[in-house]
Amino acid sequence: MDILIVDDDKSITDVLFDYLNIDYSLNIFNDPIRALECYKSNLNFDAIITDFYMPILYGDGLISRILALNPLQSFIIISGLITDKQKDILHEFKASIQVIHKPFKLKDITLALEEIKNKSNI
Template sequence: MTNILIIDDDKYITDMLEDYLSNYFEVKTFNCPIEALIHYSKTPNYPIVFSDFHMGKINGDELVEQMLKVNPKQKFILCTASMNKKLFEISETYIDQIYLYDKPFDLKKFKELCDTIIESI
């Protein structure tokens, strides 16, 4: 089963994604991006890292930069309720590695995106 790392400071989101996606993937969730980064630095074996873009301690762009130092080929899904210039800039910088996803979630479409990314690896 493919591993997916999910990082969002909203526990409702991580629980919802874990409940749905665990039927298809091995899912590990974190509500604290710093804890997620520590975990990832020790075990970077996730074909997909999903992260909210706007979080309290570390934002998605910072998380991406740090994780790419560990694994330069990492694929990401960055999500937010409000797209902004910074999000588009980082997705353009890492155009083959970052996929953008708008909230609210359509779980079926989200799973399809995960499948598409996994097939491309």
């Protein structure tokens, strides 16, 4: 699986890299704008793992822009706080979006990726 990971917190992306790099092909960014540029040049990611609260571009903004390019893209959002209003916004996208709350267990990330893999027959 090819995965795009976006989180402004380098310690989070470092942990995800260490945990996932053996089994998955990873592209990691701490800047959502650079991640979006990467996505535009390669629309073939099986999953995107992103934080919700990031400087410059929140997760819902990133998701909106990516879904405009590929409405079938799957997402995993990792965030310390997702309000009901934000859940409603995410639901309006009508996309495959899973939410994992910080602090998270690495096993939860693996399970979410396996669910995407099983749904997509990757």
